[in-house]
Amino acid sequence: MYYGVIKKNDIANGPGVRVNLFVSGCTHKCEECFNADTWDFHYGFEYTDKQTAEILEALKPDYVAGMTFLGGEPMEPANRGTVLELSKQIKALYPYKTIWIYSGYLAEELLARAGIWTADKVPTYEQVPRNRVLADYSPAADAENLAALLKLTDVLVDGEFDKNKKNLRLKFRGSENQRIIDMKETIKQGRIVLADYKDRA
Numbered sequence: 633m634y635y636g637v638i639k640k641n642d643i644a645n646g647p648g649v650r651v652n653l654f655v656s657g658c659t660h661k662c663e664e665c666f667n668a669d670t671w672d673f674h675y676g677f678e679y680t681d682k683q684t685a686e687i688l689e690a691l692k693p694d695y696v697a698g699m700t701f702l703g704g705e706p707m708e709p710a711n712r713g714t715v716l717e718l719s720k721q722i723k724a725l726y727p728y729k730t731i732w733i734y735s736g737y738l739a740e741e742l743l744a745r746a747g748i749w750t751a752d753k754v755p756t757y758e759q760v761p762r763n764r765v766l767a768d769y770s771p772a773a774d775a776e777n778l779a780a781l782l783k784l785t786d787v788l789v790d791g792e793f794d795k796n797k798k799n800l801r802l803k804f805r806g807s808e809n810q811r812i813i814d815m816k817e818t819i820k821q822g823r824i825v826l827a828d829y830k831d832r833a
């Protein structure tokens with residue numbers, strides 16, 4: 633996996649002070665994407681154990697609330713293995729720190745590909761238009777890893793950026809179609825459960 637940047641004291645992408653990893657590679661190609669350089673899977677630097685050590689150290693202070701993965705697309709098959717391994721280490725060392733992931737995929741798509749939900753729960757293109765529609769919702773080749781990653785994720789901010797629904801008042805998201813999803817409750821209840829974050833007035 634490649635990455636563009638690691639930010640160690642971010643307050644824009646999730647609650648509290650957070651460490652951010654901007655991974656490289658994204659196939660959604662949203663118009664007016666805020667970070668189009670990162671569509672290239674080889675943008676930036678190669679991710680190695682050195683970055684894992686750096687991130688784990690940055691997460692250590694009590695004032696750091698957690699980790700946020702964004703990009704790029706952390707849920708691309710090429711990236712999610714590395715994101716999973718790092719997430720496991722974060723939860724082992726800091727079980728009370730939260731993991732947020734930003735993904736252009738819908739939560740239902742990811743849950744179906746992970747084999748946690750069935751394909752009939754995935755909205756059709758007519759219900760939710762999107763650039764990157766997965767052709768197949770049978771469990772992915774790495775379904776077990778994807779399921780493990782989704783279960784470690786506290787919050788998934790899902791959906792592609794839609795320039796026509798851009799709203800600067802939104803908290804922790806760029807366009808109104810995107811959802812801030814409580815993944816623990818979503819998996820437990822078998823339905824999408826939104827996390828409660830108020831937008832700016």
Ligand code: SF4
Nearest residue numbers: 658661662665704736
């Ligand atoms: S999903 Fe995110 S990184 Fe990918 S094109 Fe859309 S806005 Fe850009």
